[in-house]
Amino acid sequence: xxxxxxxSTRTLLHIISQENWERARExxxxxxxxxxSEGFIHCSYADQVLLPANALFSGQSDLxxxxxxxxxxxxxxVIEDSYGSGTEFPHVYxxxxxxxxxxxxPFPASDDSLFSLPExxxxx
Numbered sequence: 001x002x003x004x005x006x007x008s009t010r011t012l013l014h015i016i017s018q019e020n021w022e023r024a025r026e027x028x029x030x031x032x033x034x035x036x037s038e039g040f041i042h043c044s045y046a047d048q049v050l051l052p053a054n055a056l057f058s059g060q061s062d063l064x065x066x067x068x069x070x071x072x073x074x075x076x077x078v079i080e081d082s083y084g085s086g087t088e089f090p091h092v093y094x095x096x097x098x099x100x101x102x103x104x105x106p107f108p109a110s111d112d113s114l115f116s117l118p119e120x121x122x123x124x
Contacts, residue, residue, distance in 0.1 A: 040091035046124035059113035
């Protein structure tokens with residue numbers, strides 16, 4: 001198995017507000033605004049998720065982490081460095097069906113406005 005194959009089978013995480021998750025549940029699938037604006041839905045692996053969380057969501061307390069099984073996705077999963085940062089992130093090129101979301105984990109910022117990986121996700 002190549003490194004790309006190994007990455008494409010790892011559990012994915014997606015940061016989402018509770019409100020947007022409720023909306024996705026009503027729709028029956030997740031269609032993140034980035035799908036329209038950038039063509040894909042941003043995801044991370046457990047060892048990466050703090051980077052975008054602290055850079056983009058600092059201080060927010062209404063967030064969840066969606067834990068996604070990539071084997072259930074019907075949309076294309078591409079592992080890529082889309083911003084030239086040197087780090088490859090998983091991107092889903094289409095909606096994420098609710099069946100692929102195997103759990104949701106509360107993801108509030110701490111008192112210092114930063115995030116830490118929830119214990120239940122360590123080792124993913």
